[in-house]
Every structure is written in structure tokens, then in C-alpha cells.
Amino acid sequence: MSKEANNNYPLMELIKKRWSPRGFSEKSVEPEKILSMFEAARWAASSANSQPWFFIVGVKEDGENYDKVIQCFNPSNQEWAKYAPIVILTVAKLTYDDGSEYIHSFHDVGLATSNLIYQAMSDGLYVHPIGGIQTDKAKKIFEIPEGYKVLTGIIIGYLGDGSNLSDNNKKREAAERKRKQLSDFVFAGQWGQKLNLID
């Protein structure tokens, strides 16, 4: 299945191609591709180069580590994520090294995650980020210290044919992708006034 963006202006190929599938293939991911994803995350921009991102990784072949990660997802996400070969939790550090509040930490973990997504896609993989996770459970299972926040889950693998999905998730998988218009969120001059380049 392809759910390419129905874009109004030209896009680079991987942005056009990206979407968040639930129907993953069970095919495992080559170790070098896994390492490239995290290398891409490593080279993201961050405030004062503080690199507040952490990734807790479960690879299917590693049974126990995979189970520890996926049990931290909400059951409705586990239901489809369990077929994917890689599951991840992202964690954000909430302070700079001097102890002051790192207000852009979530932003920077998002930038690193975005790098990871596009590196994975350039290697033929698909990625589905989720917020539906059990953060308290994750903190306990992985003994995550104070000052760090478990932020999201990430599911990665090759695209499947969707045959392993429930009827409800098959419907969601086929649903049209919708977006706001540029005029709804690209402003100039004053809040709410669209940039005049936009039709």
C-alpha cells in the first residue's frame, strides 16, 4: 500500500513517501540499517548541542528486550506493533548539564526522531511514532532516573500487506490522509494573517 502525500507544492521524495503504517512485515531489519538510523539521530541539531535524546531499543530476535519495550505500549498499539521487528522508546533529558531547565528538550528529541525516520525510509523501512505508551511502567521497567521523561514509542520495519491487522485497523490503514492548508499555519505580519506567497 502507498499513502503518498497529496501535496500542493513540490516535495522531496522521502517526505512525499512517508506515512505511519500499522501493517508491518515480520522481516527482520539488517543490523547496519539499525545503526544508521541512530547515527542519523546522533547528527540532529540541538540547543547548545546538548543532545537530550535517548533511545531504548527492542529488536525482535532479542526476545526479552523486545518484550520489555513493547509491554510499555498501550494495548491498542501493541496489537499491531507486535509484528514489527523493531520497537523503541524515546526518552528526553529535562535539564541542561548545569541543571537548568531544558525547555527545548522535547523539540530536540523530535528533531532526532525525524532524522531517524528519514534515514530509515532512505533504507527502505517505514516508521510509526506513537504517544500511546505507559510511561510509568517504562520508568519502572528500565529504572529511568529522575530528570528524564519517557516521551514516545517508535515502531520500525518493512511495510507489510496489512493482512495481520484487525478489521478496525485495516480501515484506519486505508483512510485518507488529511492536512490543514498552509494558510492555516504559515503567517506573516500578524497572527492569523497568511503569508502572501500562498494562493
Ligand SMILES: Cc1cc2nc3c(=O)[nH]c(=O)nc-3n(C[C@H](O)[C@H](O)[C@H](O)COP(=O)(O)O)c2cc1C
Ligand atoms: C507524538 C505522536 C503520537 C502518536 N501517537 C499514536 C498512537 O498512539 N497510535 C497510533 O496508532 N498512531 C499514533 N501516531 C501517528 C499519528 O496518528 C500520525 O502520524 C498522524 O495521523 C498523521 O499520519 P501520517 O503519519 O501517516 O502522515 C502518533 C504520532 C505522533 C507524532
